[in-house]
Amino acid sequence: MPRKAAADQSNCFTCQTRKRTEWCILDDEDLTILDRAKKSREHLPGELIFNEGEACAGIYCIESGLIGVRRFDAHGNSILLRLAYPGDTLGYRSVLTEEKHRVGAEMLQGGRVCFVDRGTVRALIGRTPALGLRFLRRATRELDAAEEKVLSGTTMSIRARFVHLLLVLKERFATSMEDGAFALELPLSRQDLAAMIGARPESMSRTIKSLEDDGIARFSGRTVHVPRLDALLDEIELGEDQ
Amino acid sequence: MPRKAAADQSNCFTCQTRKRTEWCILDDEDLTILDRAKKSREHLPGELIFNEGEACAGIYCIESGLIGVRRFDAHGNSILLRLAYPGDTLGYRSVLTEEKHRVGAEMLQGGRVCFVDRGTVRALIGRTPALGLRFLRRATRELDAAEEKVLSGTTMSIRARFVHLLLVLKERFATSMEDGAFALELPLSRQDLAAMIGARPESMSRTIKSLEDDGIARFSGRTVHVPRLDALLDEIELGEDQ
DNA sequence: CGGGGGTTTGAGTCCGTTCAAAATACGTGG
DNA sequence: CCACGTATTTTGAACGGACTCAAACCCCCG
Numbered sequence: 001m002p003r004k005a006a007a008d009q010s011n012c013f014t015c016q017t018r019k020r021t022e023w024c025i026l027d028d029e030d031l032t033i034l035d036r037a038k039k040s041r042e043h044l045p046g047e048l049i050f051n052e053g054e055a056c057a058g059i060y061c062i063e064s065g066l067i068g069v070r071r072f073d074a075h076g077n078s079i080l081l082r083l084a085y086p087g088d089t090l091g092y093r094s095v096l097t098e099e100k101h102r103v104g105a106e107m108l109q110g111g112r113v114c115f116v117d118r119g120t121v122r123a124l125i126g127r128t129p130a131l132g133l134r135f136l137r138r139a140t141r142e143l144d145a146a147e148e149k150v151l152s153g154t155t156m157s158i159r160a161r162f163v164h165l166l167l168v169l170k171e172r173f174a175t176s177m178e179d180g181a182f183a184l185e186l187p188l189s190r191q192d193l194a195a196m197i198g199a200r201p202e203s204m205s206r207t208i209k210s211l212e213d214d215g216i217a218r219f220s221g222r223t224v225h226v227p228r229l230d231a232l233l234d235e236i237e238l239g240e241d242q
Numbered sequence: 243m244p245r246k247a248a249a250d251q252s253n254c255f256t257c258q259t260r261k262r263t264e265w266c267i268l269d270d271e272d273l274t275i276l277d278r279a280k281k282s283r284e285h286l287p288g289e290l291i292f293n294e295g296e297a298c299a300g301i302y303c304i305e306s307g308l309i310g311v312r313r314f315d316a317h318g319n320s321i322l323l324r325l326a327y328p329g330d331t332l333g334y335r336s337v338l339t340e341e342k343h344r345v346g347a348e349m350l351q352g353g354r355v356c357f358v359d360r361g362t363v364r365a366l367i368g369r370t371p372a373l374g375l376r377f378l379r380r381a382t383r384e385l386d387a388a389e390e391k392v393l394s395g396t397t398m399s400i401r402a403r404f405v406h407l408l409l410v411l412k413e414r415f416a417t418s419m420e421d422g423a424f425a426l427e428l429p430l431s432r433q434d435l436a437a438m439i440g441a442r443p444e445s446m447s448r449t450i451k452s453l454e455d456d457g458i459a460r461f462s463g464r465t466v467h468v469p470r471l472d473a474l475l476d477e478i479e480l481g482e483d484q
Numbered sequence: 485c486g487g488g489g490g491t492t493t494g495a496g497t498c499c500g501t502t503c504a505a506a507a508t509a510c511g512t513g514g
Numbered sequence: 515c516c517a518c519g520t521a522t523t524t525t526g527a528a529c530g531g532a533c534t535c536a537a538a539c540c541c542c543c544g
Binding site: 093135150153 | 313315316317319321323334335338339344345367371374375377378379381382384385386388389390391392393395396397440441
């Protein structure tokens, strides 16, 4: 169990990640309101930002780090619905409704997260309606992603889903790259990789092994080496339309 | 293939289902704009409203009937992502982006659907910002539902998912009800029932048979009789947490 | 009466799970 | 820095659910 990381020093005006958030369209006056209302905190990996079933009081804005959005089933197994990166916003549902969180959010890599209470968000949307549209845009994107996940979950094999995941993670975490070869540092444990594609850890292990046996990727701890990108892509092609 | 059903006579001012749509908050002036811009059409079952991959030019508003929102995988199999009822809005993503439809929409039960071009919707949102928030609310609801579907898809058995579906359909289509017993008329073919839970038609057949064998429900064509609601609920309990 | 799509049934197979145990990595205190 | 205990990961064997392929059946319509 991680202990708390403290310290509150953050400024919306100078925040670099703000430009990638919904707040990017706010003027200085709005920004002052936001900056005064927000509460910033540094979090260690493993820390919970909020939990499934809790009331949600406002929204969380990721300045740095990585967050896993998780949901548990009745057996206690969890599946990772999505990852949230710097510039992403969590819990904007609370702006509209009084509902409880349907998911939990957990720090996967340590970083700074700001909290803005619902009232302030509502006020800002009232002052700058375009802000609401920004949230709408985010919601539709996430809806697209979720529906994609529904489809791939029922359609593709675990192996294909995992390859798909690797390709997604590659975009953000690829550390090197040349003529189709690349390496990447996984931000997730094996368990969480499994939870991302809706599989058991055991199945994850076997899938990794099968990819190694086929010479498609080499795994060592959290580092992955892929010699040929084509080989990865072929996996999906073959899995999907033949 | 169904032939076209024609006739355009519909009025936003007198439209009863409007109260259940995003347009419920518009004033008379806005409503005039909407009424002039909208194009209304009667559709027969089986008619396509729009297709996956098409550009989306505006939003569709269901006055009556039932629409299936569908997505195809590379094999040509389709899964039904959701059902849309009178008062629901489709394609509001187009208000924000120029993206193509990621899903197809097909009339499952005949009815009247209105089309409103993107420009008009944008204009209305500009005039009445609260309208944007209405769409945001819809988007988050659908996001919740989609994530629920991801979870149930990876967690529950086909049988449990089907029972779940029956319970959902019961809310809208139950024709009679007494002391835990009820009957309902399914709005879907077996194929589409299968597509709703992400299964093959063959599996659907077998699942229905197993429910009959266990005395939990009786199926005759599209009519379902459930003698004891408890029995259905037990299915989910047992499947989930034991 | 003869299609033709949808539905059902059957047999066989495979993927992914389950349960159990071994192996490895990890953090902590000695 | 090493030893230890714990958690994670891996491996194995066996089971089972859902899929595949194939054929039969059914019902609606022309």
